Amino acid sequence: MLIIRRRVSEAILIGDEVEIQVMDLSPGRVKLGILAPKHVTILRKEVKLTAEQNRAASQVAPLEGLIREMRGRGMEVMAIYQRLRDAKYRVVFLGAYNVGKSTLINAYLGDEYLPRVLEECTTKITHVLRGDAMSATLR
Amino acid sequence: MPRLETAHFGTLDYDEQALIEFPAGLPAFDQERLFLPYEQGCSKPFLFLQSLARPDLVFVTLPVELVDPAYRLTLSPEDLALLGLEESSPLRLGQEILCLVIVTLREDRPPTANLMSPVVVNLANRRAAQVIQTETGYSHQHSLAGSAQEAPC
Numbered sequence: 001m002l003i004i005r006r007r008v009s010e011a012i013l014i015g016d017e018v019e020i021q022v023m024d025l026s027p028g029r030v031k032l033g034i035l036a037p038k039h040v041t042i043l044r045k046e047v048k049l050t051a052e053q054n055r056a057a058s059q060v061a062p063l064e065g066l067i068r069e070m071r072g073r074g075m076e077v078m079a080i081y082q083r084l085r086d087a088k089y090r091v092v093f094l095g096a097y098n099v100g101k102s103t104l105i106n107a108y109l110g111d112e113y114l115p116r117v118l119e120e121c122t123t124k125i126t127h128v129l130r131g132d133a134m135s136a137t138l139r
Numbered sequence: 140m141p142r143l144e145t146a147h148f149g150t151l152d153y154d155e156q157a158l159i160e161f162p163a164g165l166p167a168f169d170q171e172r173l174f175l176p177y178e179q180g181c182s183k184p185f186l187f188l189q190s191l192a193r194p195d196l197v198f199v200t201l202p203v204e205l206v207d208p209a210y211r212l213t214l215s216p217e218d219l220a221l222l223g224l225e226e227s228s229p230l231r232l233g234q235e236i237l238c239l240v241i242v243t244l245r246e247d248r249p250p251t252a253n254l255m256s257p258v259v260v261n262l263a264n265r266r267a268a269q270v271i272q273t274e275t276g277y278s279h280q281h282s283l284a285g286s287a288q289e290a291p292c
Contacts, residue, residue, distance in 0.1 A: 053241070057242065
């Protein structure tokens with residue numbers, strides 16, 4: 001790299017057509033004046049880096065991969081959800097007569113699905129399943 | 140409701156109120172003014188900026204606060220004017236403005252975020268600009284390896 005010291009109002013020439021003059025100095029900053037023909041592009045370097053980065057970011061091939069991966073993960077979440085929704089887990093309530101098993105189950109389910117009386121009522125093993133309509137089956 | 144054909148997301152119905160406008164375009168994409176911010180349920184926290192004019196042009200962005208919670212955004216008087224913001228008005232991320240970083244995805248390297256040139260959106264008038272940060276020394280290729288990519292689905 002060529003390094004040249006210049007004072008305010010002094011200039012350098014690049015080729016025959018480009019002149020750069022030091023206009024002003026302040027701490028940490030320099031103001032430059034540039035004379036150049038129209039066909040010469042002058043950019044702050046950050047703008048060029050940003051332009052290049054924007055071009056790289058707009059490349060679509062990896063994006064396809066990302067979207068595919070997201071779709072894939074979406075399917076995974078759906079699969080877990082369906083497994084949870086469709087699978088049946090058996091929860092067993094055991095206890096002596098009249099301790100409140102049915103009361104507890106009714107409280108969990110939010111309604112009086114199981115009859116509660118003081119006598120022995122649901123003395124057989126009772127299965128409670130989720131269904132579309134209320135129904136009872138005796139076996 | 141207007142429709143938009145896109146190369147990556149199929150046909151999108153959108154609300155014109157949702158569009159954002161870059162009055163000055165973006166470096167290397169000076170002609171692209173209108174973008175539709177778009178997110179798929181499972182793509183969060185990524186936000187896509189889909190060009191309205193070019194079906195194949197889309198930028199992948201992340202809210203800057205997810206990449207660097209301590210990010211310091213500097214807006215010059217010119218930036219404020221371009222966005223239609225007042226110098227005195229409060230600028231809170233997610234309230235008055237959005238600050239998004241453009242993510243570059245590569246097949247062979249970890250993704251990077253351009254912290255040097257965030258996209259700032261004025262939520263009140265939906266004007267946007269890519270604002271180059273010259274003083275704070277942020278990288279235009281900040282590595283996202285192991286952070287945002289593993290964000291929960």
